[in-house]
């Protein structure tokens with residue numbers, strides 16, 4: 001086994017339960033996988049990745065991790081919390097609104113509240129940069145890591161969103177928690193390890209994994225394939241090609257970090273039918289897609305909506321009211 005042991009943060013499988021009100025409305029046997037309830041550090045899919053990444057950091061004798069992301073990143077929040085537990089320093093380069101060139105959105109996300117303040121509460125050290133591309137953000141992370149190494153620190157560098165072979169492995173393992181009885185799994189997809197992990201786990205089974213884009217990234221299928229080869233090199237499993245991933249654009253709205261009208265409507269529908277909260281940046285967009293796909297008849301049978309968390313964003317970006325549609 002080439003992976004380091006997990007640094008345990010999760011007490012057991014996240015809940016999996018049916019959605020009794022929405023199922024008849026949508027004509028599906030609809031279930032929900034509650035990674036929003038993973039709990040540690042405020043929960044969400046990133047807890048799974050952080051367990052694996054910190055396992056490696058501790059095995060390799062790191063004393064600090066160097067990461068990057070948007071100031072409102074769920075990943076940085078959970079990583080910061082995990083670092084406290086593991087006794088590591090958490091350093092992160094952040095931008096308010098990293099973007100995919102050439103589109104520089106006019107939207108300004110909140111710079112305080114939500115994940116930004118929670119990461120601070122968990123003791124992360126943020127190095128803020130003016131907005132720029134994801135590429136520039138990643139380069140700044142590499143420079144910061146190089147500087148800390150020069151100063152003598154033993155650092156582990158962590159890629160955007162924690163997507164790495166470890167991140168994928170975390171979701172290969174998570175897939176076992178729902179078994180092979182589903183026809184479809186639908187989830188929000190962004191840095192890719194959730195989708196690559198679930199897709200590897202369900203390859204060759206009846207379960208079709210559908211990742212919904214939360215940012216306008218047309219090259220995503222290739223990024224997923226690249227992550228799959230990284231995982232394959234570490235695990236010895238056969239890599240998946242770009243066309244083996246079911247990745248759907250169309251519900252990302254105006255872009256990453258920008259709530260969409262369809263997503264806000266999906267938040268209301270889930271809250272008002274099932275009493276469950278979605279976040280405006282990821283899970284709401286994925287659930288909006290699920291509603292549309294069910295309506296057009298391309299989802300049938302037993303369907304699992306994988307709730308990836310993100311709750312602090314609901315409070316930071318604002319709770320949709322009745323009248324905003």
Ligand SMILES: *Cc1c(COP(=O)(O)O)cnc(C)c1O
Pocket residue numbers: 044045046074075161163188189190191192193194195279282283308309310
């Ligand atoms: C990061 C995140 C995702 C996307 O997961 P990836 O593995 O990065 O693709 C989805 N939902 C939420 C709430 C997230 O924080």
